[in-house]
Amino acid sequence: MTSGVGASVINTTALTKRYPRVTALDGLTMDIGPGVTGLVGANGAGKSTLIKILLGLAPATEGTARVLGHDSAAEGTAIREQVGYMPEHDCLPPDVSATEFVVHMGRMSGLPPTAARERTADTLRHVGLYEERYRPMGGYSTGMKQRVKLAQALVHDPRLVLLDEPTNGLDPAGRDDMLGLIRRIHTDFGISVLVTSHLLGELERTSDHIVVIDGGRLLRSQTTASFTEATASLAVEVTDSDTHPDGAAALRAALAGRGVEATPAPGQLLVVETADEAVYDTVRDAVAELGLGLVRMEQRRHRIAEVFQEAQP
Numbered sequence: 001m002t003s004g005v006g007a008s009v010i011n012t013t014a015l016t017k018r019y020p021r022v023t024a025l026d027g028l029t030m031d032i033g034p035g036v037t038g039l040v041g042a043n044g045a046g047k048s049t050l051i052k053i054l055l056g057l058a059p060a061t062e063g064t065a066r067v068l069g070h071d072s073a074a075e076g077t078a079i080r081e082q083v084g085y086m087p088e089h090d091c092l093p094p095d096v097s098a099t100e101f102v103v104h105m106g107r108m109s110g111l112p113p114t115a116a117r118e119r120t121a122d123t124l125r126h127v128g129l130y131e132e133r134y135r136p137m138g139g140y141s142t143g144m145k146q147r148v149k150l151a152q153a154l155v156h157d158p159r160l161v162l163l164d165e166p167t168n169g170l171d172p173a174g175r176d177d178m179l180g181l182i183r184r185i186h187t188d189f190g191i192s193v194l195v196t197s198h199l200l201g202e203l204e205r206t207s208d209h210i211v212v213i214d215g216g217r218l219l220r221s222q223t224t225a226s227f228t229e230a231t232a233s234l235a236v237e238v239t240d241s242d243t244h245p246d247g248a249a250a251l252r253a254a255l256a257g258r259g260v261e262a263t264p265a266p267g268q269l270l271v272v273e274t275a276d277e278a279v280y281d282t283v284r285d286a287v288a289e290l291g292l293g294l295v296r297m298e299q300r301r302h303r304i305a306e307v308f309q310e311a312q313p
């Protein structure tokens with residue numbers, strides 16, 4: 001169980017998956033609660049492998065995974081009844097319409113015929129497919145195909161959906177639409193979402209929580225807000241003076257004397273890596289004592305992409 005925000009939705013303990021030539025997951029231990037969680041990692045980081053193990057579609061070599069309280073190794077059927085899955089690659093039969101396909105997937109998930117048709121109409125409308133839903137999918141754009149894949153993951157009214165690279169192949173506008181749809185899956189229906197991407201920045205707006213994996217190992221797991229807050233920095237720009245012809249250098253030395261490390265950046269800027277309020281006062285006092293002019297002092301939040309790059313070995 002997670003502390004605070006309710007029951008754990010996905011939980012893994014020392015999860016390892018070895019293929020003959022590569023270790024795709026390497027002792028992965030993590031705990032994911034309700035809401036939208038972004039699973040970020042470069043190509044080959046192990047995201048798809050993790051999803052298949054969670055769904056009970058592939059066995060782990062070692063360790064355990066639990067989804068909605070069920071053991072992935074032993075209770076795959078129970079998990080798949082309550083979990084929707086949007087696979088990464090194109091898997092749609094070209095001669096079939098979106099409506100026929102999603103009804104079929106609903107029936108496969110155990111819905112009776114009438115319920116399957118009704119749910120299909122609702123989910124296709126939700127993902128933004130209207131008249132086109134009666135046409136064969138072979139003629140669909142990538143964006144429309146991604147929407148059908150999303151609809152079939154939602155048709156049986158799951159409690160959780162696992163979306164593997166849903167923005168793959170989309171242009172920036174299509175990507176924004178898809179991310180908006182994903183966010184609404186949670187806000188409109190209360191369904192929890194695990195969404196993967198190798199594009200680090202895009203999950204920042206969509207997710208409540210971010211998990212970063214690399215080489216099958218956990219790099220970070222934290223709320224999106226704390227991800228950026230904890231890594232905020234303070235940018236300070238000062239003028240030069242007669243006494244201090246290089247104002248930035250003088251301030252840097254003065255701050256070092258007060259135990260605060262500042263790094264020079266282009267354009268007379270000093271950057272202090274901190275989220276600590278007290279550092280504001282230290283900087284302001286040092287600037288005043290040196291008799292420099294304070295041009296600006298602003299807190300800059302790092303973008304997740306930068307944080308991730310810094311975490312790379």
Ligand SMILES: Nc1ncnc2c1ncn2[C@@H]1O[C@H](COP(=O)(O)OP(=O)(O)OP(=O)(O)O)[C@@H](O)[C@H]1O
Pocket residue numbers: 019020022023024041042043044045046047048049050165198
């Ligand atoms: N069935 C398999 N047999 C052998 N190796 C595999 C198999 N599936 C995945 N791998 C390897 O395991 C590693 C992790 O692959 P995985 O597909 O889980 O990564 P990913 O993060 O989803 O990346 P991508 O987005 O490129 O699919 C890769 O090195 C991949 O080549």
